Amino acid sequence: MTLLEVENLSVTYSPRDSAAVRAVDKVDFGIEEGEFVGLLGESGCGKSTLGHAILRLLEKPAAITGGSITFDGRDITHLDEDELRPLRWADLSTVFQSSMNSLNPVITVREQFADTFAAHPEAAGDRPDVDARAGELLEMVSLGRDVLRRYPHELSGGMKQRVALALALALRPRFVLLDEPTTGLDVVVQRDILDRLRELQRKLGFAVLFISHDLGTVMEMADRVMVMYAGEIVEDQPAGDMIESQLHPYSAGLLGSYADPRDEVVQVAFVPGRPPDLSREHAGCLFEPRCPVSVDACRTEHPELLPAGRGQARCLLVEQSPDDGALLRDVAPTDRLGGVFSADSEPRARGAADTEPVMVVDGVGKTYRTKRGVRTTTTRAVDDVSFALRPGRVSALVGQSGSGKTTIARLITGVERPSSGTIRFKDTRVDTLRRRAMRRYRRHVQLVFQDPFSALNPTRTIAYALGRPLRNHLGMTGEQARQRAAELLETVGLSPAEQYLDKLPGQLSGGQRQRVVIARALAPQPEVIVADEPISMLDVSIRAEIVELLDRLVRERGIAMLYITHDLLSARLLADEVMVLNQGVMVEHGPTLEVIGQARDAYTRRLLAAIPRPGRSRESWPDEPPNEAERVPAGS
Amino acid sequence: MTYFVRRAGFFLATLWAAVTLNFLIPRLQPGDPAQAILSRLTGKSQAVDPAQLEAVRKMLGAPDGNLLAQYGDYLGALAHGQFGISYTYYPYTVTDVIGDAIPWTLVLVGVTQILSFFIGTVLGAWAAYRRNTRADSWITLGSTFVGTLPFFWLALLLIFVFAITLRWFPDGGGYGGGSQPGWNWLFFSDAFQHSVLPGLSLLITGPIGWILGMRNNMVQTLGEDYARLARAKGLSRRRIALTYGARIAILPNVTGFAIALGSILGGTVLVETIFNYPGMGRLLLEAVSNKDFPLMQTLFLFTTVGVLIANFLADVAYGFLDPRVRRTEAA
Structure with a gap:
């Protein structure tokens, strides 16, 4: 029998002061006992809302406005909180998005297990032995029993996520909802957790709905994958079939965002445009404005979710083709994708490797001292690192969390001074600059941050955000600054600029915000840009767009870029050379394809293995202790 | 453990700094108190007789010796609880004067502050627990409304209604009606009668800040992921509200409460003035208007030390309540 129907x-959001938004629209699916189902979609497509609706956790202004949820033959759509309580966790449990904040900060891990047991005497027994059972659960997710006594802030992100997973399995539920359970974790840690999760799922036999925007992971983990777009399920297929052929053009676009960075020619696609405004009625297919293969009928006719192949799809083209999905399959992959960004083995027509470097980092080291009582511990964050940045070239700095990547960025931008070695910008020694000179220097070196959501002041307009560097570094004010801000927006592809100048960051999508952040970095006409994981927080479908933008800027403006990342695919696409950092030491460096193609360092190889390659069996792990990447952050 | 040792260290260091500043500031001020007193007595234009000046100095016990020696004497006197002689209540010592005033303030303001915090926290938590219901609206709107009323107006209204019109309570003072301060029933019941109106006025206005602060903090914590997860875990509403809501939301208020407790020693000038209450606040007002330097200086010292002690206690409490600070500090 179907476990969840x-x-x-x-689901509709009806906020008091704005139009109602249909976040989830007539969604229909079932999950069998023990089945692992993936739910894929970009941010804002309604996948988390759907998840919360299933768990009956929606809060005002969101509410279920139609349809039903049946669990194990029982309609739970309208149960009240008291009727739901026995079902919660004992039958349906969950792991939330990245869990950084899903553990109570003021009570120990043990207590969080204890209150779960106490709330469910029917499932846990009247007097459960908390230490024994919780300890066992922790061991199941490769954590020691001593974690029980810890508080959440004493654990690393990966450890917290393991605790959350152990907690979710505490009462042996029959259904677990995983809402982006590993987003925000180090790639290698992510891998470990997901592997363990799949193993446990096979062993314990619970059903899973795995929500993610990370297509590669979903494809690898799930038996069946559903793709959601603008509140609707647009495709539902067994994972294996979907890898072979995607029915819906949107799925094709998503799948196109992956490639093997070791290939001679690497090509990734993106889906241009943004999802429709769901507070308005749309007549035709919701994906039509972004669809590269749409026909006239798409604009007027709303497709239904109809059987296709061994699954279902919501697309007129699929519907009309005699052989399911054949029409789409015949179109060349590059043509059915909105935009393509590719890198081949040929050197870029950009700055040559022998141009005069603008920035030379020579034998730089950075030591942090932390005082704990009378003892002083020193940490070598960066050790004897040397490299050069050249105009029109991108150098990627790759390494796991804590390897010293960000410290190098701070040293280059002059936020911190090196403990040893020298940093030269043209003829200036950066490491000895003082106040005024430092301010002048900063004009030439700008930063692009990782998180476009916190990098912009939410209470100030875009024009203001761009106006600040123009005023501080170039002395522009008033109409002149506004004019230049508009030009900058056009440069980063936000056009027409007038439409964006007076908006607040909150009114823009993640991708648009990141473009604004890039525009702000360009404002003082810098010669060096340090981009610290600029795409890792963005949806997969638009990452390639931003990579393309960065590539274009570097090429057209002859900027030297330090691209910090742990994503080898984007490094391959963007960078001319790659440097691999491990515990502050540069372990590999060289031309991109060389380093990635013949990776020698264990960490680089693990990073490569961690890149999801749907449909291909993953390479085995290099022999390394699995928890190496998860040391408790020291004193952070 | 290191956390508590460090906090204690900080406390002692700030205490020393406060005491020393209290010593230095009056000495760094220009002018001579004896001269000032004499000028006031004789009128500005007239010349001051050096002998008179000397006499006043003697009377005040103006210090001699160099600054370091004075500082030593000052610390010694502090250690023995000697704060000099009050100009206003000459020849009583400052210690006597303050000793008379302090119980009144401690009892009235202390009790109302603690009650206010308690009432405010409970009401605020209740409002957050029942957020967006009628109970929440009543509590939030009600306290916002009362918060807009001027305090003195409220106090005068209480006096007008309960003391003058209804004659249920006396209209001012700390005691009266034939009782004398002492450990007897008559005095206590009398003092209680006198404290009802000032106490009530403090209790009406006191909880407002706590209510709004607690409600807003708690609404926020209840919106966090861990509270949502607690709901998904099927915990009871009570457990969620207490452990995942109030327990975390109360933290920022603890510091505020400590500072409020610390400032008790300074008294509340407005209340004590309106109700003619014989506490520290009224004393401070008198000291300032009479330029009673020894008294003023001591009152300031008391307030500072009070706030410091309360802060230290808050830090200690915080260490127990919030495991996060212990670690962040240690690292």
Whole structure:
């Protein structure tokens, strides 16, 4: 029997001061006992809302406005909180998005297990032995029993996530909802956790709905994958079939964002445009404005989710083709994708490797001292690192969290001074600059941050955000600054600029915000840009767009870029050379394809193995202790 | 453990700094108190007789010796609880004067502050627990409304209604009606009668800040992921509200409460003035208007030390309540 049956489910957000938004629209699907189902979609497509609706955790202003949810034959759509309580966790449990904040900060891990047991005497027994059972659960997720006595802030992100997973399995639920459970964790840690999760799922036999925007992971983990777009399920297929052929053009676009960075020619696609405004009625297919293969009928006719192949799809083209999905399959992959960004083995027509460097880092080291009582511990964050940045070239700095990447960025931008070695910008010694000179220097070196959501002041307009560096570094004010801000927006592809100048960051999508952040970095006409994981927080479908933008800027403006990342695919696409950092030491460096193609360092190889390659069996791990990447951050 | 040792260290260091500043500031001020007193007595234009000046100095016990020696004497006197002689209540010592005033303030303001915090926290937590219901609206709107009323107006209204019109309570003072301060029933019941109106006025206005602060903090914590997870875990509403809501939301208020407790020693000038209450606040007002330097200086010292002690206690409490600070500090 179907364990979870979702029929015609709609969820509407009705905020008091704006139009109602249909976040989930007539969604229909079932999950069998023990089945692992993936739910894929970009941010804002309604996947988390759907998840919360299934768990009956929606809070005002969101509410279920139609349809039903049946769990194990029982309609739970309208149960009240008291009727739901025995079902919660004992039958349906969950791991939330990245869990950084899903453990109570003021009570120990043990207590969080204890209150779960106490709330469910029917499932846990009247007097459960908390230490024994919770300890066992922790061991199941490769954590020691001593974690029980710890508080959440004493654990690393990966450890917290393991605790959350152990907690989710505490009462042996039959269904677990995983809502982006590993987003924000180090790639290698992510891998470890997901592997363990799949193993446990096979062993314990619970059903899973795995929500993620990370297509590669979903494809690898799930038996069946559903793709959600603008509140609707647009495709539902067994994972294996979907890898072979995607029915919906949107799925094709998503799948196109992956490639093997070791290939001679690497090509990734993106889906241009943004999802539709769901507070308005749309007549035709919701994906039509972004669809590269749409026909006239798409604009007027709303497709239904109809059987296709061994699954279902919501697309007129699929519907009309005699052989399911054949029409789409015949179109060349590059043509059915909105945009393509590719890198081949040929050197870029950009700055040559022998041009005069603008920035030379020579034998730089940075030591941090932390005082704990009378003892002083020193940490070598960066050790004897040397490299040069050249105009028109991108150098990628690759390494796991804590390897010293960000410290190098701070040293280059002059936020911190090196403990040893020298940093030269043209003829200036950066490491000895003082106040005024440092301010002048900063004009030439700008930063692009990782998180576009916190990098912009939410209470100030875009024009203001761009106006600040123009005023501080170039002395521009008033109409002149506004004019230049508009030009900058056009440069980063936000056009027409007038439409964006007076908006607040909150009114823009993640990708648009990151473009603004890039525009701000360009404002003082810098010669060096340090981009610290600029795409890792963005949706997969638009990452390639930003990579393309960065590439274009570097090429057109002859900027030297230090691209910090742990994503080898984007490094391959963007960088001319790659440097691999491990515990502050540069372990590998050289031309991109060389380093990636013949990776020698264990960490680089693990990073490569961690890149999801749907449909291909993953390479085995290099022999390394699995928890190496998860040391408790020291004193952070 | 290191956390508590460090906190204690900080406390002692700030205490020393406060005591020393209290010593230095009056000495760094220009002018001579004896001269000032004499000028006031004789009128500005007239010349001051050096002998008179000397006499006043003697009377005040103006210090001699160099600054370091004075500092030593000052510390010694502090250690023995000697703060000099009050100009206003000559020949009583400052210690006597303060000793008379302090119980009144401690009892009235102390009790109302603690009650206010308690009431405010409970009401605020209740409002957050029942957020967006009628109970929440009543509590939030009600306290915002009362918060807009001027305090003195509220106090005068209380006096007008309960003391003058209804004659249920006396309209001012700390005691009266034939009782004398002492450990007897008559005095206590009398003092209680006198404290009802000032106490009530403090209790009406006191909890407002705590209510709004607690409600807003708690609404926020209840919106966090861990509270949502607690709901998904099927915990009871009570457990969620207490452990995942109030327990975390109360933390920022603890510091505020400590500072409020610390400032008790300074008294509340407005209340004590309106109700003619014989506490520290009124004393401070008198000291300032009479330029009673020894008294003023001591009152300031008391307030500072009070706030410091309360802060230290808050830090200690915080260490127990919030495991996060212990570690962050240690690292």
